[in-house]
Amino acid sequence: MSCSINLKNVSYKNDDKELFSNINVNIGHEEKVAIIGSNGVGKSTLLKIIAGLQHEYKGELHLFHNLIANKKEYESHRSDIGYLPQDVSDYFLCPTVIEDVMFNLRAKGENKQSAFHEAMLILESLGIHHLKDRIIYELSGGEQKIVALAGILITKPKIILLDEPTNALDSKAEEKIIDILNHIKKSMVIVSHHQSFIEKLAPTIYELKKDGLDLLK
Amino acid sequence: MIAFNPAISLLLAFFYSLVVSFSFFEIYFLLPIIFLLYIKKQNLLDIFKKLLFLNLFIFVLFLVLLFQSTFEDALNIYIRSNVIILFNLTLFYSSKGYDIVRGLSMLKFPNMFTASTYFTLKMIETLTSDFKNIKTTLRARGFKANTSLFAYETFGNILGMLFVKSIRKSQALKESFEARGFSGKIYLNDEFNINKYDYYLGFFVILIILLKVIL
DSSP states (O other), rough: EEEEEEEEEEEETTTTEEEEEEEEEOOOOOOEEEEEETTTSHHHHHHHTTSSOOEEEEEEETTEEEEEEEEEHHHHTTTGGGESSSGGTTOOOSHHHHHHHHHHHTTOOHHHHHHHHHHHHHHHHHOOOOTTTTTTSSSSSHHHHHHHHHHHHHOSSSSEEETTTTTTOOOHHHHHHHHHTTTOOOEEEOOOOOOHHTTTTSSSSEEEEEEEEEOOO | OOOOHHHHHHHHHHHHHHHTTTTTOOOOGHHHHHHHHHHGGGGGGHHHHHHHHHHHHHHHHHHHHHHHHHHHHHHHHHHHHHHHHHHHHHHHHTTTTTTHHHHHHHHTTHHHHHHHHHHHHHHHEEEEEEHHHHHHHEEEEEEEOOOOOHHHHHHHHHHHHHHHHHHHHHHHHHHHHHTOOOOOOOOOOOHHHHHHHHHHHHHHHHHIIIIIIIO
16 A cells, blocks of 8 residues: 655654654555544644644654655645634634635636636535525534534545544534545544544544554554 | 726716815715615615714714814815715715725726725725624633733734734735746636616715815
8 A cells, every 4th residue: 555644753842841752654545544632742744734823743644655844845735734723613724615616726727717616616515505695604513523524525636634523513414424424535633532532534544642652442 | 787887987976975075065065975875775774873883983083172262164074075985985885895995996997906906805894803703702611801910911912913823814815926827917708888877876975075166
């Protein structure tokens, strides 16, 4: 299996206090991996390191067999990575659903009509095309997560990073997210402390501890 | 719900407010307001409730002006303030707030300015919602606002919390900018469409400008 993400001896210090160290993991092409761990152990930080949003770490991050030594080198892989933060309200950059889903394509220079067409296809495939003209902040938490996911999927990333994707969702919304994610054939790293959700989604589960990742499943 | 073109609304609000604020009150200043109130007749009660609430502040200004100038001047300023506020309240009543951003974008304001306005509005909305949540929490935990030292300390803590939250939110927004390839521009889908109501309102405002400024 070709490797999408490779972490070698990654460690991270927050204000001189070591959060985690000795992180070694390979995540293959179209492999779904979950990372669990107790509160404050650094799950979100680890995901941000992979997402290229946290550069103050030690060790090596390889994406598609290329060593990422600095922020500049990461930028060439930026469009291959889709990152969903824990609080999706921070993810949105436009007022309405359709405008936000179109954002990434238009930022890349794609014209309005083709971006609109692609955004509609994504919204239809996720079953939320009826929300297209709604103001995002008026949507429920579950709907916002699916809209954010649409914003990620439209860029056709090779890797999807999800930070607590079912956080504060009811069971119906959670089932919908699981269904959507199960149909996506991409490398995926999911951070969550929601055991039942993870078991339905990821064949490989790691537990993040201070001194490394333990393979649970 | 009749929606005005955001760009036309912004322009008309600017010129109407400008003319009214720099001239003595005339009865024909009410023409566009009557037109707007007729259009938004289903929301009249809510609009006037908001105006009444804002009058708490305007009335204090009126009282201060009474001591500094004549009664006629103070009354004139009081009425003109109300007229400007009523015009803007009615015009933007059904606006979601982001119509201002759409207006700026249509009027070809610089991208950075439009994006900054949007994110400022977004931040205000987030902080307002956080503030409401904190108020609910305080009520749920039995806090009563009074003049004790404890109450002032609590208000101080709330302000501190909002400050820290706004910093964290802006940090998270910065991360979204990086993750999504934001380069200073937000993309909106609006077309510059003008409907008959925009023309009617434009006519009334231009009429006022002609009567007051030119003639």
